[in-house]
Amino acid sequence: MLAIIGGSGLYELAELADPIRMKRDTRWGDPSDSIVKGRIGRLPVLFLPRHAHGHKVPPHRINYRANLWALRDAGATEVVAVAAVGGIATDCPTGALVVPDQIIDYTSGRDATYFDGDDGNVMHVDFTEPYDPGLRDRLVASATRLQVPVVKAGVYGCTNGPRLETAAEIRRLQKDGCTVVGMTGMPEAVLARELGLRYACLAVVANAAAGTDVNQAEVSVEAIMASLARSMTTVQRVLAEMCRATVA
Numbered sequence: 001m002l003a004i005i006g007g008s009g010l011y012e013l014a015e016l017a018d019p020i021r022m023k024r025d026t027r028w029g030d031p032s033d034s035i036v037k038g039r040i041g042r043l044p045v046l047f048l049p050r051h052a053h054g055h056k057v058p059p060h061r062i063n064y065r066a067n068l069w070a071l072r073d074a075g076a077t078e079v080v081a082v083a084a085v086g087g088i089a090t091d092c093p094t095g096a097l098v099v100p101d102q103i104i105d106y107t108s109g110r111d112a113t114y115f116d117g118d119d120g121n122v123m124h125v126d127f128t129e130p131y132d133p134g135l136r137d138r139l140v141a142s143a144t145r146l147q148v149p150v151v152k153a154g155v156y157g158c159t160n161g162p163r164l165e166t167a168a169e170i171r172r173l174q175k176d177g178c179t180v181v182g183m184t185g186m187p188e189a190v191l192a193r194e195l196g197l198r199y200a201c202l203a204v205v206a207n208a209a210a211g212t213d214v215n216q217a218e219v220s221v222e223a224i225m226a227s228l229a230r231s232m233t234t235v236q237r238v239l240a241e242m243c244r245a246t247v248a
């Protein structure tokens with residue numbers, strides 16, 4: 001079953017029919033919010049807003065382990081994670097949709113594994129390709145069918161937040177090869193991998209990353225929110241198209 005994790009600006013799915021709210025707790029604690037189970041077209045879908053309804057949980061306080069665990073518990077086998085990002089590369093301007101193929105983790109202090117060794121077992125997962133290629137292809141194909149421009153690959157640099165980056169930090173990310181920057185991609189992606197869930201990210205560029213737009217002295221959070229509000233209708237259309245294609 002497909003699960004959709006909503007990011008900043010996406011707290012519910014307009015097309016989710018027959019929604020049932022499921023409150024779940026897990027051995028890792030409580031997820032950000034109730035999971036909503038419903039249908040898009042004929043496809044059963046789970047939805048979880050990463051920051052909770054009303055945007056109450058900041059990126060570094062999200063219980064990523066509980067979120068992914070609860071989704072798998074509810075029957076998820078694959079996860080599309082919608083995420084607001086800042087654009088670094090010139091092909092990722094504000095409003096662009098990007099389906100990253102790689103990620104670099106700059107976070108710290110987050111609970112980033114289910115394999116803490118408490119049971120005496122040491123586990124290492126392969127993470128060469130952090131995103132599922134098949135799920136990425138379905139996202140790209142859905143956007144393309146709707147004639148929604150989409151950047152087919154990119155490198156997501158995940159910072160800790162909640163503050164935005166300095167211009168020098170963005171220059172460093174750029175040198176590292178990052179094309180977009182966000183705060184929630186990790187450990188979400190690796191926890192999905194540890195649970196055996198196929199995982200892909202639909203990144204929505206909400207702003208030019210710090211220092212990349214010569215006309216912008218600072219990054220405005222109001223402008224980010226306004227930009228996301230504009231983009232989310234398109235994001236929901238792409239997700240609905242993907243759901244329809246999944247059962248077609």
Ligand code: HPA
Pocket residue numbers: 084085086087159164165181182183206207208209210219224
């Ligand atoms: N940096 C980090 N995370 C973000 C940004 C950004 O510029 N925009 C939206 N999420």
